[in-house]
Amino acid sequence: MIKFWIKTLGCKVNQVESAYIHEELCRQGLFLAEREDEAKIFILNSCAVTEGAFKETKKILRHWAKLNPLAVILTGCSAQAFAEEFKKLAFELKLPHFLILGQDQKYKIPQYLNSLVEGVFIEVTSSFENCYPFLLQHFHGHSRAFVKIQDGCSSFCSYCIVPYTRGPARSLPKEHILKQIKLFLDQGYEEIVLTGIHIGMWGEDLKPRQTLTDLLWAIEALMNSYGKPLHLRLTSLEVKEIDEDFLAFAKQSKFLCPHFHIPLQSGSNTILRAMNRKYRAEEYLERLSQLASLFPEATFGADVIVGFPGEGDKEFQETYELIEKSPLNWLHVFPFSPRPGTPAAHMEPKVSKSQIKERLKLLKDLHQRKRENFLKNSLGKIRKTVIEEIEPRPTGLTDNYIPVELTTNDGAVLRIGKIVSLKLTKLRGNLVEAESPESKEIVKT
Known part of the structure; x- marks a missing residue:
């Protein structure tokens, strides 16, 4: 009886894809190990968004090499972006079978295991032509069902490696998504979480072109047919996607959760331009306020990058003040992490580590204060x-x-x-x- 172990780093999309890998391996007669040290096959679905995620990937692979594995498989964004670097690590670890598989290949892991070759095997060719359509039969270990609706991103923010590791935005068909949601609702799940790399781009590549709001109305109708309380949660939306159509849906929906994660990254227009973010700080604040008028008790979350090249005291202060006066009450604050191959990796001037540390503390303190006030008001x-x-x-x-x-x-x-x-x-x-x-x-x- 061969047992496997899956470790997932990064986003909710990776979690959904790991669940599919899990199901496929079980269909092939393998078993998920209860403990890591019981496994003979190890699979790491990796992330490449930050340098920290890259280092964590290496740390996990080194640890697994000590467990006498039959095979180690690295897939996901780090495998796609840094295959050659991990090839060097693989030769260093001297494992009997080390597979480095790209985004397209992760869906075929059972086939690769059926024809293992000695040493290091690499296949990371990804056409990024389609969004691979799979249906999960279960979402083991989760109380809320994550449903992948699209893959990739076409925004090309200057700091972000994801368009290179995931490809352009590609949508799953509406009918496929509704089928997956119905499958989960029929199993007794009462909250559906729509996830993707950039869910606001859903439908732009379909023919005829559709919008996320079109999909949301279809999901609303499906949920309404169950005649009981259900939740529909969105993982993340860009501020420009909070348009009149979305606001109209949000106002009328019976199921949409009052929880909106709308990445900010910076409150300085100078930095937003350098980031290739396609909005101004004033626009962000205005649209967020519109949404807050509809949902005064909602959690409004945002990602904020600290220490992006060129961020001086003035630019940081603009970010701080925007957050302070905004409806935001949950922050994910993290330091700028230059990613190889992105324009921002070569931008100047750099911000010192001491300045970044100081600014991180200021924003984390602001987060704590705003979150506490939000909870008190709840x-x-x-x-x-x-x-x-x-x-x-x-x-x-x-x-x-x-x-x-x-x-x-x-x-x-x-x-x-x-x-x-x-x-x-x-x-x-x-x-x-x-x-x-x-x-x-x-x-x-």
Whole structure:
């Protein structure tokens, strides 16, 4: 009985693709190991967005080499972008079978395992012509079902390696997406999370051309046919994709979660231009405010890059002030990481590590303050919550992206993936206490 182990780095798309690899291997008669050291085949679905992800990939491969593996497979973005570098590492590790597979090849891992060759094997040719259409039968270990709707990105932000590792934006057909969503809803999932590399580009490459809002209306109709509370969550949208059509849908939807992640990257127009971001800071603030007027209790999240080349005190202050006065209440702040082959890797002037460290702290402190205020303002509110775990104590995630810990919901039997109502009652440090709306029983969140 051959057992395998899968490790996934990076984005939600990688998680969905790893789930498919898992299913395909099981269909071929292999078994997922309960512990890493039981496995003979190791698969790493990698990320290349930052230097940190690249280093983590190398660290994991070195660790696996000590476990006497039959085969190690590296796939994903780092394999696609840095195959030659990992080839050198593979020869150094001297494993019996080391496969470096690109994005197109990751879907055929069982075939590669059936015809293993000695030593190092590399195949990273990717045409990026289509978005590979697969249907997951299950989404093991998850309370919320992630549904991939597209792959790739055509924006070419100056700092981003993803268009080179994932290719241009390619959409899955609407019918395929609806089939996957129905499959998950029929299994009892009550929250669907739409994911992709750039989901706002969905439909632009289809014939006839469609928009994300077209897809959202179709999903709304499907969910409505189930006649029960359901959640539809979006992973990330660019600010220009918050257009009148989307706002009209958001206003009328019964299922759309009040949780919007809208990457900012910088609040300085000078830096935004250098990043090849196609909006101005004023436009970002205006559209975010429009959305906040519809969803005053929503979580509004953003990515922010600190220390992009040319970011002086003035540019950083512009970023800080925009965030401070905006509805943003959740920040993912990270230092600029130059990626090989991107225009920004060669831009000047560089920002010193000490300045980056200082600015990171300022923005993280701002995040903490704004998030705490948001949670305080959420107290007393009743939120629909998806149960994520049962043991050791039940936990969940509210529709507006607040993690919670609870005990019961009006005596109902809890199950993972079920939507229940929960009243937030008290903020204590980083915890929120909550209770069932019709119960005096208090639970910690």
